[in-house]
Amino acid sequence: MPYEPPTHTVERSLRATTGAKIVAGVDEVGRGAWAGPVTVCAAVTGLRRPPAGLTDSKLLTPKRRDEIVLLLEEWVTSYALGHSTPEEIDGLGMTAALRLAAERALNALPVRPDAVILDGKHDYLGAPWKVRTVIKGDQSCIAVAAASVIAKVRRDAMMAELESETGGCAPYGFASNAGYPSPVHQAALAELGPTRHHRLSWSYLDGLPQWRHLKKHRIPATAAALESGGQLGFDF
Known part of the structure; x- marks a missing residue:
């Protein structure tokens, strides 16, 4: 389906109305997953023309995302990733974990x-x-679109590593579902229960009677976890 390419309209507006010289686009991935971190990318692009085909990561095929992310990481002025762990999501709730x-x-x-x-x-x-919040900013704003692609590709790669590690995560299908609900993921949870990579405060555990006792109820994350910087030790 045809789509309008993203522009620098919002960036230009912010420069004109607020005097902002450096504008970062921010997008997240992993909010609705049952396992793994929530990942946020902040990307600064300036006002240069982006690589052809840039748009919201959800509108790109996995192959195209993998191709364009290499161009994006060279093209952006700068970018950085931040993560909140499953433990932090359980302890803080999703909104606070996203902010972190x-x-x-x-x-x-x-x-x-x-x-x-x-x-x-x-x-x-x-x-x-x-x-400045922008609905569907990942489709309309160049900096946000760039952040969405980088966040998606890099988090997917992190989740794929879980499947290849020697820890029995392969049955959950993290390489294909990135921790989101899928038939394979649901079947593995029913049989094997959650791993250390799962979010234990989420309602999916209510449907698993044999594992329901593992559900957590908003226990605040440790101060050490909250004070850790952008480089987190996920032990993936």
Whole structure:
């Protein structure tokens, strides 16, 4: 289906109305997964023409994402990834975990952005960041589209590593489902139960009577986990 390519319209607007010189596009992946981290990418692109075919990662085939991400990582002015672990998601809730991952990504950029374009209608980042939320920003804003592709490809690669490690994760199909619900994932959970990579506060455990006792109820994450920087030890 044809789609309109993303533009620098929002970036230009922020420069004109706020005086922002450095604008970062921010997007996340992994919010709806049952396993693995939630990952946020912050990308600064300037106002240059992007690689051909750039759009929301969900509109690209896996093959095309893998091709364009190599171009993007060379083309962007800078980018950084931030993650929140399953433990942090369980302890903080998704909104706070998203903020933590986004702050880790933004703070890992070589230069602090003057403004942030956040995909969606909800500002989960807040002060002190100057945030402009844009619904479907991953389709309309070049910086957000770049962040969406990088976040998706890099998190998918992290999840694929779980399947190849010697730890019995292969039955869950992480290389193909990236921790999201799928028939293979659901069958493995029913038979084997959750792993250390699963989010244990999520409602999928309610449908697994033999594993329901493992469900967690919002136990705050440790101070050490919250104070750790953008480089997290996932032990994948």
